[in-house]
Amino acid sequence: MRFEEYAAEWKAGQRDLGPASLVHLESLLAINRLPLLGGRRMNTFDHKVVEDFIQTMERNGVGLAAQSNAVDNLKAILLDAHRLGLFDDNPATGLKPPPYDPKRVVIPSPEQLRHIGTAGDDSSPLVADLMSGCGMRNGEAFAVNVNNIVADDVYRISRDPHRLDRQPRQAHNDWRPTRGCAVDPDLVMPRPQAGLTLGNMNTTDMSPSDSSNPHGAPDADVLVIGAGPTGLLLAGDLAKSGVKVALLERRDHESDLSRAFSLHARTLEQLDARGLADGLLHIGTPTRALHPFGRLSIDFSRLRTRFPFILTIPQWQVERALLRRTEEAGATILRGTLVTGLRQDRDGVDVDVRRPDGTMAALRARYVVGTDGAGSTVRQSLGMPFPGKSAIRSVMLADVLLDRAPDDIFKFSSNEEGFTFFAPFGDGWYRIVAWDRREQVPDDAPITLEDVRDITERTIGSDLGMHDPRWLSRFHSDERQVPHYRQGRVFLAGDAAHVHSPAGGMGMNTGIQDAANLGWKLAAVLRGWAGDALLDSYHAERHPVGRTVLRVSHALLTAVTTGSPLIRALRAALATAVHQSVVVEARASRGISGIGITYRAPRGSHPLVGRRVPDLRLAEEPARLYEALREGKFVLVGRDVAAVATPWAGRVVTVSPAAGLRPTLLVRPDGYAAWAAEDPDPDEVRDALTRWLGSVDRQGA
Numbered sequence: 001m002r003f004e005e006y007a008a009e010w011k012a013g014q015r016d017l018g019p020a021s022l023v024h025l026e027s028l029l030a031i032n033r034l035p036l037l038g039g040r041r042m043n044t045f046d047h048k049v050v051e052d053f054i055q056t057m058e059r060n061g062v063g064l065a066a067q068s069n070a071v072d073n074l075k076a077i078l079l080d081a082h083r084l085g086l087f088d089d090n091p092a093t094g095l096k097p098p099p100y101d102p103k104r105v106v107i108p109s110p111e112q113l114r115h116i117g118t119a120g121d122d123s124s125p126l127v128a129d130l131m132s133g134c135g136m137r138n139g140e141a142f143a144v145n146v147n148n149i150v151a152d153d154v155y156r157i158s159r160d161p162h163r164l165d166r167q168p169r170q171a172h173n174d175w176r177p178t179r180g181c182a183v184d185p186d187l188v189m190p191r192p193q194a195g196l197t198l199g200n201m202n203t204t205d206m207s208p209s210d211s212s213n214p215h216g217a218p219d220a221d222v223l224v225i226g227a228g229p230t231g232l233l234l235a236g237d238l239a240k241s242g243v244k245v246a247l248l249e250r251r252d253h254e255s256d257l258s259r260a261f262s263l264h265a266r267t268l269e270q271l272d273a274r275g276l277a278d279g280l281l282h283i284g285t286p287t288r289a290l291h292p293f294g295r296l297s298i299d300f301s302r303l304r305t306r307f308p309f310i311l312t313i314p315q316w317q318v319e320r321a322l323l324r325r326t327e328e329a330g331a332t333i334l335r336g337t338l339v340t341g342l343r344q345d346r347d348g349v350d351v352d353v354r355r356p357d358g359t360m361a362a363l364r365a366r367y368v369v370g371t372d373g374a375g376s377t378v379r380q381s382l383g384m385p386f387p388g389k390s391a392i393r394s395v396m397l398a399d400v401l402l403d404r405a406p407d408d409i410f411k412f413s414s415n416e417e418g419f420t421f422f423a424p425f426g427d428g429w430y431r432i433v434a435w436d437r438r439e440q441v442p443d444d445a446p447i448t449l450e451d452v453r454d455i456t457e458r459t460i461g462s463d464l465g466m467h468d469p470r471w472l473s474r475f476h477s478d479e480r481q482v483p484h485y486r487q488g489r490v491f492l493a494g495d496a497a498h499v500h501s502p503a504g505g506m507g508m509n510t511g512i513q514d515a516a517n518l519g520w521k522l523a524a525v526l527r528g529w530a531g532d533a534l535l536d537s538y539h540a541e542r543h544p545v546g547r548t549v550l551r552v553s554h555a556l557l558t559a560v561t562t563g564s565p566l567i568r569a570l571r572a573a574l575a576t577a578v579h580q581s582v583v584v585e586a587r588a589s590r591g592i593s594g595i596g597i598t599y600r601a602p603r604g605s606h607p608l609v610g611r612r613v614p615d616l617r618l619a620e621e622p623a624r625l626y627e628a629l630r631e632g633k634f635v636l637v638g639r640d641v642a643a644v645a646t647p648w649a650g651r652v653v654t655v656s657p658a659a660g661l662r663p664t665l666l667v668r669p670d671g672y673a674a675w676a677a678e679d680p681d682p683d684e685v686r687d688a689l690t691r692w693l694g695s696v697d698r699q700g701a
């Protein structure tokens with residue numbers, strides 16, 4: 001087989017790439033690799049062929065960014081072929097990549113461009129190189145980031161332009177001429193100015209760039225990219241803690257479509273700790289047990305929580321409640337603002353955005369969190385892999401009215417034909433998720449109510465009188481997780497970090513809990529109460545949770561989609577065994593609900609450290625622990641601890657347990673035990689507070 005044919009097959013398998021990335025991939029293949037390698041037989045690739053390929057690109061003047069991209073893709077194709085056994089040794093192993101350094105791309109401020117525009121003629125040592133039609137080296141990185149399309153209005157600057165402002169004379173020597181292209185200052189991408197309207201909000205609270213800082217003063221402490229449930233909760237938490245946060249969202253309106261429809265117990269506890277759960281309970285429908293197949297039942301009613309059930313509620317209702325809180329807390333929300341790429345340095349992160357009016361800008365922050373969903377631009381800009389595989393394709397989704405209610409709240413049926421799942425929204429509408437083994441088509445294939453009716457009849461024997469669909473669509477699911485939730489100053493959370501099928505209804509829930517874990521840590525570091533290591537604990541704690549969620553979701557999906565009679569028989573036997581095993585059932589309900597999540601504690605810690613703290617009754621108002629957590633602070637639960645904690649008063653709430661609780665507990669803002677001790681003396685309590693909340697003087701925090 002020739003490289004051209006193999007590459008075409010490989011490309012067809014890259015189903016997780018968005019349309020823009022596919023266009024980019026195609027152009028890379030067409031421009032460099034196919035002309036140079038297309039006719040070569042796959043079994044003739046060796047290390048030298050790959051080296052020659054890079055050298056030929058260099059001789060042809062191909063930019064380093066394009067070289068780097070081409071080599072990365074070639075390596076991916078060769079690795080794929082190696083895994084399939086086309087060669088014994090991977091020809092790309094040990095390859096020295098092209099010396100491309102994205103950090104050297106600098107986008108100058110308007111003021112600097114004015115200097116550049118008046119700085120001299122072509123022979124001036126101060127040269128800005130207009131990207132389009134001129135420079136094809138480092139500037140490409142930014143161009144590629146703009147929706148993966150080489151934009152016309154991108155400048156390439158080969159040295160730090162900020163030196164111009166600080167040392168004008170020196171600057172002339174600091175700039176190396178490249179090629180003599182005139183710079184048109186009108187084409188510059190300005191940084192946002194104070195008072196500039198980026199979305200539906202005015203950004204007067206975002207400061208303009210500060211030329212005394214080599215990279216400009218941050219516009220925000222944290223930029224959160226993507227206003228889904230994960231980003232909304234995180235931005236709300238940060239704003240509530242006094243952090244200057246901006247939430248950037250490409251949509252210019254709130255979503256009224258709902259993917260998720262269930263909240264689990266641990267998420268409800270997190271929402272309770274933010275004063276939101278009771279409002280959602282009024283809207284949603286609680287369900288105490290799931291019956292996924294056979295006699296298997298997963299019973300949530302025995303969980304020791306205020307919320308021993310699954311709450312069926314549309315995702316948009318959850319997002320609306322979170323949005324209100326985020327706005328009230330004072331976060332800046334920029335709608336219609338598409339993030340196209342980012343670069344980080346030692347002190348901060350520059351985020352490139354396309355504003356609602358189509359113009360480009362860059363915002364700077366000390367930290368960035370990508371909560372921009374499965375196709376995350378943030379993740380792609382970091383060059384972070386998203387390893388995994390396709391889990392299920394051609395799943396149908398329909399929101400319909402029914403003449404007859406199903407005989408179970410969550411009605412699930414599967415057989416060798418496929419499966420159907422019904423969930424009530426509580427307002428008369430039902431969500432149907434259905435999969436027809438015989439009908440495997442692309443996501444964009446047309447779908448009718450007849451398709452859904454047909455598979456429903458074949459799995460449960462009736463269509464329950466479905467009619468008036470308000471939403472019909474197809475989707476596919478992958479199972480993927482990033483290897484690291486943090487890269488320098490950039491974090492990933494929610495679907496940007498992990499995706500899996502809707503089986504178990506855990507995606508939104510896991511994202512919300514990622515956010516609850518990260519928010520207080522970022523706030524503590526930004527306020528100087530904690531060191532950088534606390535931020536590493538976000539990956540250490542949440543990555544294993546994500547891995548488990550993928551495993552559980554995979555197991556549930558495999559159990560219901562398998563066509564193998566043997567596995568179906570095993571499944572039936574397993575369901576009976578699980579049904580009879582209280583221990584297994586309890587594990588399943590604790591796993592899916594999130595109530596069983598525990599974080600690793602340092603050696604020798606009290607056994608409660610790292611565990612979820614239940615909603616303890618307290619001696620005085622607030623009456624419950626999760627009410628005390630609503631201030632977004634640590635909570636110290638113990639008798640006679642208030643005086644010891646006084647110096648940390650701005651950082652911790654002290655409460656007394658109603659009765660029965662022996663150990664003194666320091667509870668993190670996300671409801672997990674940071675520290676615990678039996679009858680500690682005041683110095684031990686002080687040590688724990690200093691470790692978790694930083695040093696304070698005796699006067700107060």
Ligand SMILES: Cc1cc2nc3c(=O)[nH]c(=O)nc-3n(C[C@H](O)[C@H](O)[C@H](O)COP(=O)(O)OP(=O)(O)OC[C@H]3O[C@@H](n4cnc5c(N)ncnc54)[C@H](O)[C@@H]3O)c2cc1C
Nearest residue numbers: 226228229230250260261262339373494495505507508509
């Ligand atoms: C059919 C179906 C059913 C599901 N059911 C459940 C369920 O019952 N329970 C459950 O917990 N989960 C469920 N899920 C999963 C759940 O919907 C997702 O896990 C959840 O939406 C993830 O939230 P998020 O905030 O991380 O990402 P998203 O909800 O995807 O939000 C990302 C946001 O980022 C924005 N964005 C993206 N790119 C950019 C950019 N470049 N610049 C600016 N903004 C950007 C998007 O517009 C979007 O608003 C289901 C999913 C599907 C498909």
